[in-house]
Amino acid sequence: MGYSNGTGPDCALMPIFGLIDGNSFYCSCQRAFEPKLKRRPVVVLSNNDGCAIARTHDYVELQDAVKHC
Numbered sequence: 001m002g003y004s005n006g007t008g009p010d011c012a013l014m015p016i017f018g019l020i021d022g023n024s025f026y027c028s029c030q031r032a033f034e035p036k037l038k039r040r041p042v043v044v045l046s047n048n049d050g051c052a053i054a055r056t057h058d059y060v061e062l063q064d065a066v067k068h069c
Helices: 025-033 057-067
Strands: 002-004 014-016 043-045 052-055
Touching: 025 043, 025 052
Parallel strands: none
Antiparallel strands: 002 014, 043 052
């Protein structure tokens, strides 16, 4: 986190934040370590509660296709 002093001498220091949004980042990492997953739908689950924390776009398409059957 950085700080900006605004535009004038009377302005207080204001925090500057950066946000990086990696589309399906954990799935991309898993595919990098396991190349056999390259053309397969991937879902990454959390360690403790089994919640999906990342999923690939092709998984979303597959899920939508199954819902409409």
